[in-house]
Amino acid sequence: MALKDFILKYAPIVGQNIGISLYNTFLYKQRHKGHYKAYGDYYRRFENASEQEIAHEAQNRLDEFLQSTTQNSPWYRKHRGKPLHEFPILEKAQLLAHMDTIRTIEEKEGIVSLTGGTTGASMKVIYAHKDMQERFALKDHFRARYGYRLGKKVAWFSGKSLVRPQDLENGNVFRDDYINKIRFFSTFHISQQNFDAYWRAFCSFKPEYIVGFPSSVYDLCTMAQERNLKYDGKVTAFFPTAETVLPQYRSVISEVFGCQVVDQYAASEGAPFILECPHGSLHIHPLTGVFEVVDENMQPADEGEILVTSFTTHGTPLVRYRIGDRIKLAPESFRCACGSSFPVVEYIDGRTSDFIWSPENGKVNLGNISNCTKDVDGIICFQVMQKEAHAVHIAVVANARFTRDQQQNFIDAMTLRLGTSVTVQLDLVDEIPREPSGKFRLVKNMLTSDLMQSASMQRS
Ligand SMILES: [Zn+2]
Incomplete structure (x- = not known):
């Protein structure tokens, strides 16, 4: 020890x-x-x-x-x-x-x-x-x-x-x-x-x-x-x-x-930095590395997965490293009020595995999932787990204001995003355990990519 x-x-x-x-x-x-x-x-x-x-x-x-x-x-x-x-x-x-x-x-x-x-x-x-x-x-x-x-x-x-x-x-x-x-x-x-x-x-x-x-x-x-x-x-x-x-x-x-x-944004593998300025914009710091944004075919895009090349990784070089996060770039004409010319990112989406797969709508990302609570009263936190293409289990920690009506609002909001072919099961729990790392995961996707493919093939 x-x-x-x-x-x-x-x-x-x-x-x-x-x-x-x-x-x-x-x-x-x-x-x-x-x-x-x-x-x-x-x-x-x-x-x-x-x-x-x-x-x-x-x-x-x-x-x-x-x-x-x-x-x-x-x-x-x-x-x-x-x-x-x-x-x-x-x-x-x-x-x-x-x-x-x-x-x-x-x-x-x-x-x-x-x-x-x-x-x-x-x-x-x-x-x-x-x-x-x-x-x-x-x-x-x-x-x-x-x-x-x-x-x-x-x-x-x-x-x-x-x-x-x-x-x-x-x-x-x-x-x-x-x-x-x-x-x-x-x-x-x-x-x-x-x-x-x-x-x-x-x-x-x-x-x-x-x-x-x-x-x-x-x-x-x-x-x-x-x-x-x-x-x-x-x-x-x-x-x-x-x-x-x-x-x-x-x-x-x-x-x-x-x-x-x-x-x-600065992942612990040594990614280059994206930093928020006092005006609330997320700026890429171009002296820390290169962010390439690519689409599903690995072609340059304004929105998609990132490949990072990080100038502070001489010990374990990261060149065009597929780190698993997504960003959307702001239009090039956008100028932040802070005066900085560093490129601006509209949003950073956590790990690419953080999504729910909908046979009707494809990937539903973290931001959209978290938005489901917008007009719902009483939810303290929740976690969506997906093990099969046509069903999700949602564990919810809530207070007394999460009434039957509110539960239905929440399910409706979820169904709106996941499509009607996905059944949503709600479980009220006292606590949702964190990951061994201490992080909380809003979404746990246990679907393999094979499963997703066969699900989408069945559909077409
Ligand atoms: Zn700024």
């Missing part, structure tokens, strides 16, 4: 807090070493650069990245000198299977990052130190636009398991980093019976910022609203991570905590 795990399991809470404080401080020191400061200056400088300067620099970064990749990665060696669009598309399964020929450094030379894949297979990516310093420099630069810096009080809701069963009985649902003023909340135990402990801990801490899973913060907020509780502090900004930010998350969280919700 690693020392860290040993401390988490056996030490008293104060001891754990001290351990967490020291460990975090060590991590921050590591991230802020080396090139961190220079990259902070770099991103500040290019914030106000002209369109030409940015395009020129983006090309330089791409050239450098492809050259270094083809020089150092055995997997990419044979593509030396090719322009980006002639590189092969990198599938997730290939990255998993050929990690050892793709990567350019050994584990001990870099920083290992583990990501939970959609299939449950976890992926191990090795970052070069310099790239990690760049990523943190950009993230901090981005958050600094909203006044954030290290040392401001932050409430953190992430997928780390921090809390032991005996802690729950005592209402200890968080751990503190005393040095960097961060309160880490467990996202696994936000429930009706633990709500009071969470709310007390949040209110007494009075964070200036929140970072973490939007579904967790949203759950906390809806429970507070049900109890007619008013938060008597003010959070400056919430920086969501890891999950798609659904419209209802945005409105409820900003209403309860009075904060701006500032979205970002």
